[in-house]
Amino acid sequence: MSVRGQGVVVTGAGRGIGRALAARLAAEGARVVVNDLDGPAAMAVADEIGAHAVPGDGASEAGVADLIDAARAHLGEIDCWFANAGIDRGHGLDASEDDWAASLEVNVLAHVRAARLLVPAWVERGSGRFVVTASAAGVLTMLGSPTYSVSKHGAVAFAEWLSATYRHRGVVVQAICPQGVRTRMLEQAAALQDLLSRDTALAPEDVAEAMWQALQDDRFLVLPHAEVGTYYASRATQTDRWLGGMNKLQQRLEGEGAL
Template sequence: MPVVGQRVVVTGAGHGIGRALATRLAAEGAQVVVNDLDAAAATRVADDIGGHAVIGDAASEAGVTALVDAARHHLGGIDIWFANAGIDRGEGLQASEADWAAALDVNVLAHVRAARLLVPEWLERGAGRFVVTASAAGLLTMLGSPTYSVSKHAAVAFAEWLSATYRHRGVVVQAICPQGVRTRMLDNAGPLQELLSHDTAIAPEEVAEAMWQALADDRFLVLPHPEVAGYYANRAVQTDRWLAGMNKLQRRLEAKGITA
């Protein structure tokens, strides 16, 4: 899909996958709004790619509304929304109410709030694209972090619902589901780094390349780690065997002193 002249918003674009997405899209000719809470990072990326920085929260109702309004004002409209901002907060059953609320707010409800504002206009003109950066954790699970696992599953589920509901009316929905990516989130994963890097941690630019290829055929699941497709299929048809395998990994973590 050519993106020359397309009006694009990328949330969480100051670092990591978001920065790589924004950089690739701008290089291909898109007009890009770079959003992040980190003002210095967003401004730096926007300057580097010839984009426009909009600093602020992409999760709360007020924050999403402000971002959409600012992007529409600058671009004249929005053609593609990359719901990329995400967080990993809270571990095991001891994850606090605040951890759960934050994870659901940023990883799920931010997408719902953006779609409420974007989809009606897209339906009127019969075109629009909503891309969610989820995770392989949203197709499988994430040992150690129920907040991340559950919220990313919900992100994929919401994207599925959007696609099933509106694809015949011109709205394309896609979900990017990588495993380990060399970002700050992986750097901060501590003992879980080895697990997240099981099939080799890749660079953010490789995720952006996988997304770029997926724009050509509108596929729903974008899998920068192709092996995830096999894990996902096994989870569906051999659920107990798959869970036993995941529990084996959990026991390996506990043997190293990592408990949930």
């Protein structure tokens, strides 16, 4: 696949994985719109890679609509949408109602709102691509953070539904599910950093490379950490054994004072 000349939007592209995705796509000749709630960060990335910045909220109903309108005004057509923006808020059963609402808003409903506005036009013309940056937490779980685990499962589930419903109409859907990546989110994970990095913490550029390779064969599940595929299979076929193993990790973390 070539993205040369295609109109691409990457949300949450002011830093981390989003920045790396935007940079790789721009380097491959795509016409990229960089979106981030952090306006200066979005503009800095856009200047650096030769893209167009559209700062602002890419999650709320109005914010998504405004972003798509601005991107279409600049690009003409949106060929690929990289729903990369995500948050990790709230831990344990003490996570507040606001933490749950924000997690679902950014990590799930932002994707639903974008697809609602993009997919009909893609179906009409017979082509389009929707890529969700989920997480290994979306196919496994994330100890300590029910809000992140549940919302990232929701992101993967929505992407699966979208693919099952529209792939015969020319809409390609993909879900990126990395484990530990050297981003600000990992830096803020405190004692969980070791757990998230047990199979090596990748650079954001490594995730972008894995995504680029996945664009060549349209595979749905993009696993920058190959080990996640093994864990995913174990979770599906030996669920109680897998849960027992995760609970042992939970107990170890509690013993170390990490949770």
